[in-house]
Amino acid sequence: MPTIVVDVMPKAELLDPQGKAVSGALTRLGVAGFSDVRIGKRFELTVDQADDATLDAARRIADEILSNSVIEDVVNIEVVE
């Protein structure tokens, strides 16, 4: 059955404390070249069929249920066979 992936990230202007924590850990571990880390959510929705109606429903679900529009942005919705 096809899968629709929805990616949700914290809004760019918001502080991401978890991301900062990981970023700090990378620095302490001596890993260079990584200037920032941001952490969001990845949803894998198993669907009966990946038609337009289902994709529209996935967009609506992404905006209304899977993300909080005050602090998050839906950055990606794609069908993954």
Added chain:
Amino acid sequence: MPTIVVDVMPKAELLDPQGKAVSGALTRLGVAGFSDVRIGKRFELTVDQADDATLDAARRIADEILSNSVIEDVVNIEVVE
């Protein structure tokens, strides 16, 4: 600056209670066609340059720091300009 995206999902054989909760909510809200929901993490790593060395480091970081290999799989690592 380029960004490397790392996607981490719970191992397929593990129960995903959060995913089940969202899946149940979709059913209660009358949204049809979505048989399963799984929730993982999406990391956006801002890097100085997206060369091979940095990509190798990102793979190592993904396996050792960003995911718990006992319960999670790194399902995707890609450069996003």
